[in-house]
Amino acid sequence: MSFPWANEYKPSNAFTRYLDERLPLPRFVYNAVGAGYPVPRNLNYFWNFGVLAGVALMVQIVTGIVLAMHYAAEGTIAFASVEHIMRDVNAGWFIRYAHANGASMFFIVVYTHIFRGLFYGSYKPPREMVWHLGLVIFLLMMATAFMGYVLPWGQMSFWGAKVITGLFGAIPLVGEPIQTWLLGGFAPDNAALNRFFSLHYLLPFVILGVIILHIWALHIPGSSNPTGVEVKSEQDTVPFHPYYTAKDGVGVAAFFLLFASLVFFAPNMLGHPDNYIPANPMSTPAHIVPEWYFWPFYAILRAFTVDFFFIPAKLLGVLAMFASILLLFFLPWLDTSAVRSGHYRPLFRKFFWFGLVPCVIILAWCGGAPAEEPYVIISQIASAYYFAHFLIILPIIARVETPKPLPNSITEAVLANHAGTKLQPAE
Amino acid sequence: MDRKAGWAKVESGIMESMASLTEDSATAGGDQGGVRRRDFINVAAASFAGVGAVSVALPLINQMNPSADVLAEASTEVDVSAIAPGQAIKTIFRKQPLFVRHLTPAEIAAAEKVPTSELRDPQSLEDRTKAGHKQWLVTMGVCTHLGCVPLGAAAGEVKGEFGGYFCPCHGSHYDTAGRIRKGPAPTNLMVPEYAFTSPTVIKVG
CATH class of the missing domain: 1.20.810.10 (Cytochrome Bc1 Complex; Chain C)
Known part of the structure; x- marks a missing residue:
């Protein structure tokens, strides 16, 4: 583990030694x-x-x-x-x-x-x-x-x-x-x-x-x-x-x-x-508006205004709203890049800061606004981007992107940031 | 692959020891196709517990449904004699607004003039009223979009572009037959189940 x-x-006194043998709760918290x-x-x-x-x-x-x-x-x-x-x-x-x-x-x-x-x-x-x-x-x-x-x-x-x-x-x-x-x-x-x-x-x-x-x-x-690099040593x-x-x-x-x-x-x-x-x-x-923390999802709900293939717009909105969260469960398999951290992924980082983040902020802004133009069309565009980001853009980035070289270890990355520091064990 | 083979070995070992253990009972109970008396007991015990769990779960789920006192209010009688043509009243049915509207001949003509093929939710005025009572439009006052109360029943309220009802939340316009004509609502205002118990009294629900 x-x-x-x-x-x-290491239990420090008689009581904690007694407790450690019967209910090692302090040990659990310590670990x-x-x-x-x-x-x-x-x-x-x-x-x-x-x-x-x-x-x-x-x-x-x-x-x-x-x-x-x-x-x-x-x-x-x-x-x-x-x-x-x-x-x-x-x-x-x-x-x-x-x-x-x-x-x-x-x-x-x-x-x-x-x-x-x-x-x-x-x-x-x-x-x-x-x-x-x-x-x-x-x-x-x-x-x-x-x-x-x-x-x-x-x-x-x-x-x-x-x-x-x-x-x-x-x-x-x-x-x-x-x-x-x-x-x-x-x-x-x-x-x-x-x-x-x-x-x-x-x-x-x-x-x-x-x-x-x-x-x-x-x-x-x-x-x-x-850094996204796994721990290698003490x-x-x-x-x-x-x-x-x-x-x-x-x-x-x-x-x-x-x-x-x-x-x-x-x-x-x-x-x-x-x-x-x-x-x-x-x-x-x-x-009618929900609390601010639901605004992005409320905007997605209201972004569907026309029926599609016999599915009523209202049902589409509901499905899209739930899908916007359930989609995240599939994220580990949508973003297949072996590099974790956005620091070493130049393309991913651009789409994160200039795509996903503004998209969610815009959705929140539309969700708190009345359901009229221009908010409807803006939330439609933003909703489309939201789904495209996870379903299309991330899988493509994972294939085409050349990540920057990763440090060999966390320690190496830390020392590179502080040139002149000597390597010494953590105390 | 190694692991799988290992498991298979363990499994066959267990089966062998089981078989030797149940040899006596097998001769007594019959050992067809490797089914043992113990298997039957396991399945029977699990099924019995399962049936018990389901029979307890049912009342626990059903308690969420409307209780008797809520259902007791499930039908409402409305006296419509005081509503003049062109007027409407807002009353309560199942804790939700109910609109009862006395249509004028002009409003009836306006509703009948529209070809149903042009409508989002095709229904004629006849479909939405009772035979012989075409002037009485009884609908829920609940917008079919997101459940707001449309305007247009009380005197002086906006009636929308089609002279019926107008929902201020997201701008759905309903015509004089309570049909959706413009805006995001998917269907016409719902017509509840009702009947005329006398020429001037309706029983809703």
Whole structure:
């Protein structure tokens, strides 16, 4: 599971020796995120974001459990109970704003984490399973975030629930029974609100379980690194603790700085004002939008405006939206280049920075805009590029590109960056 | 390849020892085609547990379907006597808006003038109303695109380019028969199941 030179756990006193023979939990932690886990010595700050995602999940679980102590999942009082949290509960406003903005922080961190993986080829063998489990976590996060947004039972909550469950209604034949089954009624109501609350409480713990699998799968080959060259000797690694616990600590501080500035100075910046209007099934908001982290997918959903081969446009949009994520599961076999890191792939790097990244930003911008021109045509072009990037461009690049020469080892790459440094073992 | 051969060896070894173990029972139970009594017990036990798991899963899945109190509201009676020609009312059916519209002769003529072949979802006004009650257009007030509530039922609301309903979310225009004429919606406004229980009362659902 680890490199042969990994530090061995040595219980330091009578109690830890006693514990180590009966329940070696300290040994497990030591080997997972302590001095017993050797990590490439050249990780940059993009390798912080896994730890940050874990921190964000913990913030969500703690604030969420506290909110559940004051919230009532019942159609007639859900909205009022959220206002009760905001106005009457001691520090309730702080906990709710932390939870709402914590979701945004979680997605900022996870999107960075995903794009780190996309640039540095973290999805390539032998880490495909790490990538797949990560995508499962991402899908679970999306479901959790969506159901959480429904709970305040404002106008966006209600109409968001209606539009998203309506997506299942687009499936031929079984669509409508599935939609009714999901909602427990013919439109979002008490039954839907209650089950969304139940699942919103459950899923974070499922995410926690999959994160354990994600880290387990990661620790078998060990962490990747910015060169994409595998670890070859002890010189290439440093122990996770204290080196990366300290470095991650800097990242965690920066994370909480940004988080606190949102919570204390712009708590509603990323939300939608219509969600402070109680849910009303008889009146639709003029412009239904999901939370910002769903905008790229919402743009793909709405990009399909004409029927194609008897498939209705609405169903096409739904299929494309799900396909845009499921596609990523096939990425290890679409990008067949043996070189992992984008640093050594001149062509790949150009398409990444000038193709994929702007494409997703444009999709996000269109997804938050009203469904009218020019946004429709722009999101159609951007959606087409998104699929072409993964299905056509990446496989072709992998065949035609001449990668730059790779360093012989991580240590060599590090020393080349700091000419004049002498080679010496990590301490 | 090596590994496979190794496994085959292990497997045949197990089978051999099994055969010697079950020799006594084989003579008692009959040993046709290598099927042993133990195999039957394994299959029977697994099937029994499987049937048990499925029979418990069914109520767990079914509890998600609409409950009795939700279904109890599944039909609604509407008195249409007070709706004058050209007017419409917005009421609730299954927690969703329902439009009941009293068409004027001009609106009926406008709906009938359009050849159905030109429509995205070809239906005539006759298809969408009850025989003898052509002036009563009963539809769900739910846009077939993404489920918004179209405008045009209440007085003073925009009725769209075809004089019926207009969905403000993504700009779907419906005509005086509630048929989609322009915009992203794929089908006509849904006509729920309903019947006239008297000349002025309809029962929806």
